[in-house]
Amino acid sequence: MTTARKTTTVFLTVLCGLLSSIMGLTQRWPLWTWLTLGVLLVVVPAAAMWIAARRRGPVPVSFEENITAAPIERTACQVSQVALPSLWDDYDFVFSATVRWYLVESPGAVPVLNPAGLAAETVLNRARAITEKREPGQSSLVQHELSGALSRMFPDPAGQLQAMAENISLTLLPQDQERLDRLAGVRKDKAVWEHQRTYEQSKRQYLGEDVLKDTGSAVVWWLAKNDEHVEKTVADLGLLAQLTSAANDTEVPERLQKLVFQHDPDEPPAGEPTEAATEHRTAADHIKDFFDSMGLPDEDPRRAMLARQISDLVKEQNRYETAEDLLRRFDPPADAPPESPLV
Structure with a gap:
């Protein structure tokens, strides 16, 4: 009682x-x-x-009989600056944590003389199984993943102790982080360059295969650009013929040569063209006439930009000399002496 x-x-x-x-x-x-x-x-x-x-x-x-079991004694050790592999070769994570464990009584088992080492090995093997499947650029995310995975007690392979980790830190070596930052910058620049290159290719394809395919296509394009001003388009037929011939590196069709000569200020307004006028005119000469008719002065940067685009079109037709002539004429290097235009 x-x-x-x-x-x-x-x-x-x-x-x-x-x-x-x-x-x-x-x-x-x-x-x-x-x-x-x-x-x-x-x-x-x-x-x-x-x-x-x-x-x-x-x-x-x-009172002693009321005690169900002896209290579990947990101990801890510190693991610092341990290299763990990542998904990329030669890019290791740097792991640090506080390891906690307690021994599990196992009849007939060999006594553990260094439980701290066994607990650290157990935790590091669990951490390695995760980090070797993760990219090094995700160190912050992997750190939180390890904090959750290692927060629970887990037995070692022999079942002699239970171990966990807390206060986990996962970083990269400073030089590796610098390399990753540079690689990220290069990838971003490459993506921008590829988008720009695709845009320029599309623009050249549009100009070469659609707008400047022949004089008729150029006339329709010019008519749309000038708000359907028919008079201005008719007046610029000669220039359009020259531009189309230059883009395709061909001679101006015979039926349009009279229109071309009418736009040459050095030629007489009527009559048969003189011997000087019938001399071979280069693609650069036709492009110059077009720029002049557009009201683009020599110092206007748009002349160089358009010349580069036309030069790229000409290169795609394997006419490299004509392309280089256009660049020398309208987009020379900054340190090159000015070249007198051939007219």
Whole structure:
């Protein structure tokens, strides 16, 4: 019987005795009744305690027996600056953490003389299995992944201890991080260059295969660019013929040569062309006439830009001399002396 039950039994016995005494005095009980009541007040509580003791057992439970198991003793060690492989060769993560463990009793197992080393090995093997599948540029993300994966106790292969890690740090060597930053910059520049190159190729293809395919296509394009001003387009037919011939590195068709000569200020306004006028004109001469008719002065940077695009078109037709002539004429190197145009 517990102490609480004993206290309750004594309290109820005393209370019953007081109530019986009050009733006996008021009712004037005889002497034998008082003797019987006294015997019952002693025998009944004793019998109740004896019965309760028999049900619990003869041996009392001590305080030590109430302790179910010995407390688990956890210990810790620090792992610092350990290189772990990444998905890329020669780019290692640098791992640091606090390793915690506790020994597991295993009957018949060999005692662990260096549990700190075994716990560190267990944690590092778990971390390595993750890092070797991750790219080095994701060190911050992998650090959080390791914090979650290593936060739970996990047994070593022999089952002699349970280990985990906390306060995890995962970085790269400074020189490796610098290399990754440079590679990222190069990839970004390459992507921009490829987009620009694709745009220029598309523009050249549009000019060469559509706009400047022949004089008729150039006339339609010029008509649309000049808000359907027919008069201006008709006046520029000679220039368009020269531009189309230069882009395709061909002579101006015979039926359009008269229009070309009409736009040459050095030629007479009418009549047959002179011997000087019928001399061979280069693609650069035709392009110059076109730029002049467009109102683009010599110092206008748009002349060089358009000349480069036309030069690229000509190169695609394997006419490299004509392309180089256009660049020398309209887009010479910065340190090259100015070249007098041939007219």
